[in-house]
Amino acid sequence: MEVKAKTDKQSGLTDKVLKHFYFNEELSCAEVSDHLDKSIPLVAKSINELVAEGFVIEQGYAQSSGGRRPLKYSIKADALYIVAVAMDQLSVRIGLFDLLNEPIVAVQSFELKLLNNDEALKTLINYINKYIAASGIAKEKIAGIGIGMPGFINITEGINYTYLDANGQNLRYYIGEATGLPVFIDNDSSLIALAEQRFGAAKAEQEVMVINLGWGIGLGMIINGKLFRGYDGFAGELSHIPLSEGGALCNCGKQGCLEAEASMLAVAEKAIAGIKDGKISSLQHIVNYSARMAGDAIMEAANNGDHFAIDLLADAGYKIGTALAILTHIMNPQTIVLSGRGARVGKILLAPIQQAMNKYCIPRLVSNTRLKVSELGFDAELVGAAVLVMENYNKEKV
Amino acid sequence: MEVKAKTDKQSGLTDKVLKHFYFNEELSCAEVSDHLDKSIPLVAKSINELVAEGFVIEQGYAQSSGGRRPLKYSIKADALYIVAVAMDQLSVRIGLFDLLNEPIVAVQSFELKLLNNDEALKTLINYINKYIAASGIAKEKIAGIGIGMPGFINITEGINYTYLDANGQNLRYYIGEATGLPVFIDNDSSLIALAEQRFGAAKAEQEVMVINLGWGIGLGMIINGKLFRGYDGFAGELSHIPLSEGGALCNCGKQGCLEAEASMLAVAEKAIAGIKDGKISSLQHIVNYSARMAGDAIMEAANNGDHFAIDLLADAGYKIGTALAILTHIMNPQTIVLSGRGARVGKILLAPIQQAMNKYCIPRLVSNTRLKVSELGFDAELVGAAVLVMENYNKEKV
DNA sequence: AATACTTTTTAAAAAAATTTAAAAAGTATT
DNA sequence: AATACTTTTTAAATTTTTTTAAAAAGTATT
Secondary structure, three states, rough: OOOOHHOOOOOOOOHHHHHHHHOOOOEEEEHHHHHHHHOOOHHHHHHHHHHHOOOOOEEEOOOOOOOOOOEEEEEEEOEEEEEEEEEOEEEEEEEEEOOOOOOOOOOEEOOOOOOOOOHHHHHHHHHHHHHHHHHOOOHHHEEEEEEEEEOEEEEOOEEEEOOOOOOOOOOOHHHHHHHHHEEEEEEEHHHHHHHHHHHHOOOOOOOOOEEEEEEOOEEEEEEOOEOOOOOOOOOOOOHEEEEOOOEEEEEOOOOHHHHHHHHHHHHHHHHHHHOOOOOOOHHHHHHOOOOHHHHHHHHHHHHHHOHHHHHHHHHHHHHHHHHHHHHHHHHHOOEEEEOHHHHHHHHHHHHHHHHHHHOOOOOOHHHEEEEEEEEOOHHHHHHHHHHHHHHHHHOOOO | OOOHHHHHHHHHHHHHHHHHHOOOEEHHHHHHHHOOOOOOHHHHHHHHHHHHHEEEEEEEEEEOOOOOOOOOEOOOOOEEEEEEEEOOOOOOEEEEEEOOOOEEEEEEEEEEEOOOOOOOHHHHHHHHHHHHHHOOOOOOEEEEEEEOOOEEEEOOEEEEEOOOOOOOOOOHHHHHHOOOOOOOEHHHHHHHHHHHHOOOOOOOOOOOEEEEEEEOEEEEEEEEEEOOOOOOOOOOHHHHOOOOOOEOOOOOOEOOOOHHOOOOOHHHHHHHHHHHOOOOOOHHHHHHHHHHHHHHHHHHHOOOHHHHHHHHHHHHHHHHHHHHHHHHHOOOOEEEEEEOHHHHHHHHHHHHHHHHHHHOHHHHHHHHEEEEEEEHHEEEEHHHHHHHHHOOOOOOOO
């Protein structure tokens, strides 16, 4: 016998309506009823409840489309706040957003090495707690903490198999206990995909592949309008598909992985090697940079027209395009979005990627697949972390 | 304003219950209620209706599990019949099945060249009509005709962009008019996947990749327990992914496609070339065979231990395995099934496929992915065609 | 300007689904 | 063998949801 909370049923629709307002702009009662496929009386009841509780506000009457003018409602921006955390292998960004995804406190970032760092989890929790305390926002007003992190993550168990070991404990629960707030974690690339589908370049689309161009190359898949994770949660491992026979050695142990050939880290390494080899470029100074700093410098230089940087990126782009051709053949997506850190050089990558897809894709597939550069860019992971919290939010939580 | 038939709502559950009995063995009312997540009174009403109408029969009381003995029900095999048609580029098979997937009339096959054949559609319809008439089964007892066919198929529009042109008309509607029965069409590989997930090697599994080894290499994808078709319906184009730089020329115009390197047709061509080149084998006689007959002979010989045939298949298997490694990285399926015509040499292909996957997959992915050979084999497409009909069947049809 | 037709919202009535209670038919334990 | 506890089925009572009707507030057309 399942113990279903009585409110579970009753407030189920109300939560859906609330989320619908979070994900959409102004809506009338009739529109919500239509979108949610629920009768108007039911939806009206939920909306009135949300208005009474201060989650939703009336926005006045809109233009008539041939009948009575609809009364529009929208989410109340300051009804709740969300803590969003975006991590990569070396650093953490944290922000506090309202329900319109506007930052309430400036996004802060700090260094945090995940690899072989036993203190990483404690440091992270400490930083989150300080950030929330400094914001002055009452915890009751915070819907939860969303965290995007690299690594193989088991969402249901809340475990990251790669980083942030909590002695095998549930990471969500552990951080939740330490912060006193509901915590939701997911893979960084998945969250970027979520952000692009909800508020970005592939809004409301059903079949979307989002490429997370960063120090590695990630893939977040939206299938049937939902994040797809595969049977064990490991789907989207685009970066380690065998691309070229006997190519560069990847840190996964194999050869010819996309990541080892075309990630921003790989580009940076090639750039440093090239300059040491006497290549002419505005990037002479990067030889002593870390690969990571070099990566940023290369993207900057490419956007400023440096030929060497552009050539390197074009080369990476062509390889990425080859992988995207494979992906397109298998998934037949509506849109492929280039997102993440590398989106800032998206325009430079676009041409060689498209070129490779033209060559390696069946014509029918190339012509139907849209290739877009993210506008969310580096913010995508933070937005996705916020979305993750709201997707899981329950008004009447335990 | 949508015109929803009033019966649509009422009989909705009854149809679901009916299908549940088609896809499952004996079930009690309580079990169905549990599976369908509907209350017992509702389910009981539907079951009683189905029993009264002769779709479902009582199977007596089962063993008690500590309380009242459950009354089991099951589908009535002869309540309905299904016409299943399985096509490839050169031939058609047709069968009449009952609701237990048992053939009522022997499966017949005949030659039908699809390419550049304006008469193909008329011939097909003619054959189907004759087959049904000869069976002596009343049309009222036939749930519909399911047809699996090669080519790019738009399910919603009912159009096959590759073969069987009905002057741009809706193929489903066209055949439906000509036969007087509801018609459902789908891609052959999709139907094979459907069969494997419903009655085959991946029964009830949610994330399954089914490889259709035939004259080409097809892929049917089950994602979230449902057939996935991609945005335009062209997902699963595994056979034309760029596998090797500058390999054999494919009839799609590109080079190095999996299909051109590892399909049964490619194997047959290699075999004929090899024998002409003086290879020792029991297959000397196939030099004058068509590639298609040669393909069958090679599979036969391989199963009889012919080294040359086994080597050729092993070679093809290794290439298929490389492609499956890529597929596994992207999709992280629970199970990969080797099905279709080539399943009869599945055991021979298994080892080289697994070998390639071991080499090219991240360890975590290989160890979690099950690789199985279909037991349905060549019958899979027919079973899938029958499933297609029943999935779309409505008791109260228009 | 008046009439006819829209669309949105509110309220009342009807229908559908679930919950609760009770009966039927077992098993397990003392 | 009697009692206590299960599970399945049937029936009755609620609850929930949808449908229908009506009112409110517009637009378009003659």
